[in-house]
Amino acid sequence: KAGVTQTPRYLIKTRGQQVTLSCSPISGHRSVSWYQQTPGQGLQFLFEYFSETQRNKGNFPGRFSGRQFSNSRSEMNVSTLELGDSALYLCASSLAVSLNTEAFFGQGTRLTVV
Amino acid sequence: AQSVTQLDSQVPVFEEAPVELRCNYSSSVSVYLFWYVQYPNQGLQLLLKYLSGSTLVKGINGFEAEFNKSQTSFHLRKPSVHISDTAEYFCAVKGGNKLVFGAGTILRVKS
Numbered sequence: 001k002a003g004v005t006q007t008p009r010y011l012i013k014t015r016g017q018q019v020t021l022s023c024s025p026i027s028g029h030r031s032v033s034w035y036q037q038t039p040g041q042g043l044q045f046l047f048e049y050f051s052e053t054q055r056n057k058g059n060f061p062g063r064f065s066g067r068q069f070s071n072s073r074s075e076m077n078v079s080t081l082e083l084g085d086s087a088l089y090l091c092a093s094s095l096a097v098s099l100n101t102e103a104f105f106g107q108g109t110r111l112t113v114v
Numbered sequence: 115a116q117s118v119t120q121l122d123s124q125v126p127v128f129e130e131a132p133v134e135l136r137c138n139y140s141s142s143v144s145v146y147l148f149w150y151v152q153y154p155n156q157g158l159q160l161l162l163k164y165l166s167g168s169t170l171v172k173g174i175n176g177f178e179a180e181f182n183k184s185q186t187s188f189h190l191r192k193p194s195v196h197i198s199d200t201a202e203y204f205c206a207v208k209g210g211n212k213l214v215f216g217a218g219t220i221l222r223v224k225s
Contacts, residue, residue, distance in 0.1 A: 043215040105157040
């Protein structure tokens with residue numbers, strides 16, 4: 001079956017703009033999590049959605065937001081982009097929200113802010 | 115709170131040699147541990163996981179890891195590496211329904 005699909009793969013934006021990234025989870029998976037990966041900070045958790053509700057949130061400013069639709073697809077939005085937001089954004093899907101379920105990652109969206 | 119320490123940022127090794135990538139964790143609750151691999155410009159691929167049961171876990175591509183509760187470690191091993199194993203490897207602990215990752219170890223396999 002198809003894996004986790006993230007679109008677009010690459011994105012270049014200007015400081016101050018906003019951006020929306022999309023993630024389609026594996027069919028049947030209802031939990032979607034987002035992570036930011038940078039050389040300096042590594043992999044950091046942004047938020048998790050399950051059944052259209054945010055269940056968990058990391059330590060990121062309010063400029064970072066997300067949502068999940070009834071078909072489990074998720075989007076994350078970053079407003080008022082800063083240079084430091086340049087990163088690889090990874091989406092992961094899981095069957096459910098529980099500790100012993102594994103997460104499957106997409107290929108990521110590489111965001112460059114200039 | 116959970117945390118993960120990967121003790122080596124880079125590990126160079128010759129092809130067909132054995133390798134061990136070290137991972138120590140800290141967790142105040144039940145432990146669920148994972149190893150992921152990331153190839154350049156790619157996402158993360160799950161290598162193996164420890165959820166419960168046998169402390170020796172076998173994964174894909176010939177990798178295995180041993181969960182050691184007393185030493186709070188989950189080291190990744192492969193008896194004979196290939197050039198194609200060159201990648202970055204991440205150890206992670208699941209806590210609070212999120213994955214907490216280590217800083218990663220770059221495995222460089224030389225011919």
